[in-house]
Each structure stands twice: as structure tokens, then as C-alpha cells.
Amino acid sequence: EQMMRFVILILFVSATRAVEASASTNDSPPIRSSVKAIQFGIAHAAESSKSSTSTSTSTSEPNTPTPYTYIPVSALNKYGASTQLQHALLSSTKQGSVLTLAATAEEDDGSTSSARIVVGTIRPKPPPGVISSRNWIHAISRDDADSTNEQQQWTGLLYTGIQSDGMLVTSMLRDYGRRVWERYNAVLGCEGAAEALSRILTCFMNYDRTEELVDGCGPVVPSSDDDGGFQTGRPFGIQCLLLGVGGETTAIVSMDPSGVAVRCYAAAIGRCSSDAKRLLEQRWRSGMSVADVRDLFVEIGTELFREDQGQEDNEDCTEFLNERFEIVCDVISSTSSTKNALKRIPFLATQKNNLS
Structure with a gap:
């Protein structure tokens, strides 16, 4: 100058x-x-x-944030929260589905012979002539399909957010579940999968786990480096639900990009998940049958979806929404696959009285 x-x-x-x-x-x-x-x-x-x-x-001041400035993983805002984790949570909300719900349920006749989890999601309808598959519930581990046991153990993953992040996390969990099966001849349960998922989601923090006791199945996040270290440049932009059924027990574990696990009886992920969790706390009750839980999902999903589309005051938009979107419901059971353990039930928002 x-x-x-x-x-x-x-x-x-x-x-x-x-x-x-x-x-x-x-x-x-x-x-x-x-x-x-x-x-x-x-x-x-x-x-x-x-x-x-x-x-x-x-x-050019280093402390002045711009849209193109990289924020380090260790950076905290004035409230002591991680800025990167806030961005990851926002990405999982903006890039994810509208709403996905999961809740435990009993048999319609009131019996508790097998554990059941009802899962519902709102998604666009497939084009005419295209058969929609159940690719939104990802099985992590389960017992042999040809097992003679009437009760089986099954662990699955639901995620919403950045699809590439979800696919990578799913492959890591499946690989770890395979190694657990090969070493111990046991299915990776929901609690073990939750711990493994937490390690995957927090690998961006570069924790040194070389001195930790392990289960003998190798690191959850393997690396080709000599020191065995692995670190991502940012948190994973996904929200997850881990589902586990086995015998007469069920497990639902909710987890955000921070890797903090919360076990619950009913949970929600997606853009409208905050309001859905509040409504589930008010309307879900223990002992509800599968049909009651499905009706509850239809009621909550329709109400929040109309608000998300800006049609909460338009009573004439039901037919328009039904032409483009659908609510898909799955019932996950611990009974064997020969007895239709997984039941996929698609239905429309206006047909909640005809869900049989």
C-alpha cells in the first residue's frame, strides 16, 4: 500500500x-x-x-466466515456446539425424506407371542407399471432363513439424509455384522449395531482407539493405513433408526449425526420429525395393536405432510396428494420368513379404514 x-x-x-x-x-x-x-x-x-x-x-480476515470458508471440525459456536455437526443435521433434514415413523406394537388380538415394529414413511409414488421394492429398510444382520426356530433375531437400519453417506454407513455396518457372525456365530443385535454405528458417525473426530479393548472382530471402521487410523473430513449427514426384533423383545434406537443413541418405543426422522415426535409423545400408548399404530401413522403423516406442502387449509388437495404420494407401511416381526415375517402394506391417506 x-x-x-x-x-x-x-x-x-x-x-x-x-x-x-x-x-x-x-x-x-x-x-x-x-x-x-x-x-x-x-x-x-x-x-x-x-x-x-x-x-x-x-x-481476508481469517475469523470472518464466508460461504466458501472451510470450518474446521473442532470449531465451536458461541454456545459451545459443533458447527460441523449442526451443518450435518441440517443436511440430513433438508436432503432427507418428509417423514419416517417407527413404533412398537402388539398383535391385533392382543397376544405377545412375537415382537413387532411398525414402520411407515411418506414417499413419491412410483411410475405406473413399476413395482416399488422395500429398499428403504436395510437389513444389517439376521438369523439363517432356513432356521427351524420359530423366533428369529433381526437387525435393520433406516436412514434419511444424504444418500451416499447412508449407503457407506450401511455397507460398514453390514461388513462388521458379517465379521461378528464369522467369529462368534451370533447375530449382531441392535445394541451392538448401535455402538458400531456411533463409532462410524464419530470417526470424523479422529479418536485414538488403538488402546481400547475390542471384541476381536477388528475395527468397526477399517483403514488401509499402517496405523489403522481413519478420519472423514466432515460428519455424516444422515439421521438413523436402528430396529431390532428377537423373540418377544423389540428395540428402536434413534441416532443423529453426533452419534448419540436414544432408545425409545416410538421415533421419527425426516423433515417433519420434530413435530412428529411431539405428536407421538401425545398419541402413542403402550399396548397399541398393529392396526392402531398404522392408523396413528396415517393420521400424523397426513397432518404433517399437508403442512409441509403448504396445503393445511386446502380441503380439496387430498386427491392431488394421493395421485403423487403414498404412505408405505411395513410390519417387522420376529417370526420366521416362511410365515411372512415382513409385511409390506401400502395405503393412501384417505383409506385409513381399509388397511387390511
Whole structure:
């Protein structure tokens, strides 16, 4: 900046002397006006250079956040929360589905011979002639399909958010579940899967786990490095639900990008999950049958979906929404696959009385 001022000063002095020398030989009004114009132009250029330099200096401050500035993983906001984790949670909400619900339920006849979890989600309808598969519930581990046991153990994963992150996490969990099966001849249960998922979601923090006791199945997040370290550049932008059934027990574990696990009887993920959790706390009750839980999902899903689409006051939009979207319901049971353990039940928002 000082060098630029020095150059401008030299130009100013040279131009002034040249004009004054010319003016001494022929003192005419146009020459005087030219001197004033040159003085004004150089002064304006110097002022513009100074303002642009100060602007560039202020924008290059290291503590000034910009849309293109990388925020370190260890950075905290004024409330002590991780900025990266907040961004990951926002991504999982914005990039995810509208709503996915899960809740435990009993048999319609009131018996508790097998554990059941009812899962429902709102998604766009497939094109005509296309058979929609159950690719939104990802099995992590389960007993042999040809087992003679009437009660089987099954662990699955539901996620919403950035699809590539969810696919990577699913493959890591399945690989770890395979190693547990090969070493112990046991199915990776919901609690073990929750611990493994928490380690995967927190691998961006670069914890040193070399001195920790392990189960002999290797690290949950394997690495090709010699030191066995693995670290991602950012948190995973997904919200997860781990589902587990076995015998007469059920388990639902909710987990956000921070890796904190919360075990619950009814949970929700997606854009409308905050309101859905509040409604589940008010309306879900222990001992509800499968049909009652499905009706509850239809009621909550329809109400929140209309608000999400900005149609809460439009009573004539039901047919329009039914043409483009659907609520899909699955019943996950601990009974064997030969007895239709997993029942997929699609239904429309206006047909909640015809769900058989």
C-alpha cells in the first residue's frame, strides 16, 4: 500500500510540473482546467485504491466466515456446539425424506407371542407399471432363513439424509455384522449395531482407539493405513433408526449425526420429525395393536405432510396428494420368513379404514 501511494505521488508531481511548465509559456484557461482535472483524477484514484485495499484486507480476515470458508471440525459456536455437526443435521433434514415413523406394537388380538415394529414413511409414488421394492429398510444382520426356530433375531437400519453417506454407513455396518457372525456365530443385535454405528458417525473426530479393548472382530471402521487410523473430513449427514426384533423383545434406537443413541418405543426422522415426535409423545400408548399404530401413522403423516406442502387449509388437495404420494407401511416381526415375517402394506391417506 505504501509503495502504491509513493508511485501515485511521483505521477502527481511529474504531471503537475509538466502542466505548469506548459502554462508558463501560454497561460490559457484550458491549461488551468487541465491541471485541476489531473489533480482530481489522481486524488480520486488514490482514494479508490485505498478503499479497495482496506476492503480486501477486511474480507481476508481469517475469523470472518464466508460461504466458501472451510470450518474446521473442532470449531465451536458461541454456545459451545459443533458447527460441523449442526451443518450435518441440517443436511440430513433438508436432503432427507418428509417423514419416517417407527413404533412398537402388539398383535391385533392382543397376544405377545412375537415382537413387532411398525414402520411407515411418506414417499413419491412410483411410475405406473413399476413395482416399488422395500429398499428403504436395510437389513444389517439376521438369523439363517432356513432356521427351524420359530423366533428369529433381526437387525435393520433406516436412514434419511444424504444418500451416499447412508449407503457407506450401511455397507460398514453390514461388513462388521458379517465379521461378528464369522467369529462368534451370533447375530449382531441392535445394541451392538448401535455402538458400531456411533463409532462410524464419530470417526470424523479422529479418536485414538488403538488402546481400547475390542471384541476381536477388528475395527468397526477399517483403514488401509499402517496405523489403522481413519478420519472423514466432515460428519455424516444422515439421521438413523436402528430396529431390532428377537423373540418377544423389540428395540428402536434413534441416532443423529453426533452419534448419540436414544432408545425409545416410538421415533421419527425426516423433515417433519420434530413435530412428529411431539405428536407421538401425545398419541402413542403402550399396548397399541398393529392396526392402531398404522392408523396413528396415517393420521400424523397426513397432518404433517399437508403442512409441509403448504396445503393445511386446502380441503380439496387430498386427491392431488394421493395421485403423487403414498404412505408405505411395513410390519417387522420376529417370526420366521416362511410365515411372512415382513409385511409390506401400502395405503393412501384417505383409506385409513381399509388397511387390511
